[in-house]
Amino acid sequence: MAVESLTLRGITARPVVLTLERPVVARIATITEWPLILIDLETEEGVTGRAYLEPYVPKSMRYLVPALHDLGEMLKGRRVAPVEFYDAGRKSLHFVGYEGLAMIAVAGLDMAAWDALARAAGVPLCVLLGGSVGPVAAYNSNGLWLKEPAAVAAEALALRDEGGFRGLKLRMGRDRAADDLAAHDAVREAVGPDMAIMVDFNQGLDLGEALRRCHAIDDLGLAWIEEPVVYDNFEGYARLAAELKTPLQIGENFYGPRDLYKAVRLHACDLVMPDFMRIGGVTGWLRAAGIAAAAGLLMSTHLYPEVGAHVMRVTETAHWLEWQNWADPILRQPYDIGGGDLHIPDRPGLGLDWDDDAVAAHLVA
Numbered sequence: 001m002a003v004e005s006l007t008l009r010g011i012t013a014r015p016v017v018l019t020l021e022r023p024v025v026a027r028i029a030t031i032t033e034w035p036l037i038l039i040d041l042e043t044e045e046g047v048t049g050r051a052y053l054e055p056y057v058p059k060s061m062r063y064l065v066p067a068l069h070d071l072g073e074m075l076k077g078r079r080v081a082p083v084e085f086y087d088a089g090r091k092s093l094h095f096v097g098y099e100g101l102a103m104i105a106v107a108g109l110d111m112a113a114w115d116a117l118a119r120a121a122g123v124p125l126c127v128l129l130g131g132s133v134g135p136v137a138a139y140n141s142n143g144l145w146l147k148e149p150a151a152v153a154a155e156a157l158a159l160r161d162e163g164g165f166r167g168l169k170l171r172m173g174r175d176r177a178a179d180d181l182a183a184h185d186a187v188r189e190a191v192g193p194d195m196a197i198m199v200d201f202n203q204g205l206d207l208g209e210a211l212r213r214c215h216a217i218d219d220l221g222l223a224w225i226e227e228p229v230v231y232d233n234f235e236g237y238a239r240l241a242a243e244l245k246t247p248l249q250i251g252e253n254f255y256g257p258r259d260l261y262k263a264v265r266l267h268a269c270d271l272v273m274p275d276f277m278r279i280g281g282v283t284g285w286l287r288a289a290g291i292a293a294a295a296g297l298l299m300s301t302h303l304y305p306e307v308g309a310h311v312m313r314v315t316e317t318a319h320w321l322e323w324q325n326w327a328d329p330i331l332r333q334p335y336d337i338g339g340g341d342l343h344i345p346d347r348p349g350l351g352l353d354w355d356d357d358a359v360a361a362h363l364v365a
Helices: 058-075 082-092 101-121 149-161 177-191 207-216 234-243 257-265 281-295 305-312 356-362
Strands: 008-025 030-043 048-053 135-140 167-171 196-200 224-226 248-250 321-323 336-338 341-343
Touching: 008 058, 008 101, 008 356, 030 058, 030 101, 048 101, 058 082, 058 101, 082 101, 082 281, 101 281, 135 305, 149 167, 149 177, 167 177, 177 196, 177 207, 207 234, 234 248, 234 257, 257 281, 281 305, 305 321
Parallel strands: 135 167, 135 321, 167 196, 196 224, 224 248
Antiparallel strands: 008 030, 030 048, 135 341, 336 341
């Protein structure tokens, strides 16, 4: 496998907004529109690396798109080397901090750079990273928001059947704990005892409420309880992790591998699930995966299923891939899901190409 030397010509970042088939209805927010930034990393050799960002809030794209273009200008003419781009991008934004929008922009650059290298080598990214093409165990996270029990039970069956899933994520955080329990019981009755059910509070509780409500669901046989309190309250998470029998899952808000290391040192969780735009793209993930492996923590993905599938094939403590198809409408060939697994296509790089008509229809100024 020969890896062609590539020279960065520039970056094109385009903002699009899609309408969610199943709107996000969580305790802290309701989201009906989903923003995406499509990144094309162009090289002098004609190879284009592609990736996207999902920054939650459409107005955040006003800041991220210029940041990506600035990174492209700064690195123009340099050899495409993702690790070096990652470090240079972070250092260039050091004085405004490593977290937040700065890390997200660098992560987008990083994912596109890795895709370009794998495309140039003519192999899927997982192969470039030393792994192989194959299936990745996934759970369906496309729904089960804060609806009444009958509705979530019916939706659970639909979500299960979308891809023969063996795991589903149920959101909690209703006004009454009893209503959360009723929703769980309805879903469990619908899907049966063998389905893994992950519960996510979406940071909706204060610590006192989290202690009460997490203990109330601690005997339900859940796969995990996710983010009951605000993401940076590591001391609160350490208390919860010490008291609960159910594994505590955090990590989608780790800004870089050092946050994961901090959580490990504080015993703040039992499981980790970094998000690619916050952990630092592929480079950040690989560094974080080494820390998780050393600590013996199982590692799941958050959003970005296409990138996640590739890195999970080379992650020592790989656990579950979070399946959300929110980017599918603008992809020419979305990944296949079946038998509860996401199937990596045998295409160079991430195998992402844009559906130009769909992109044109959803571009925003």
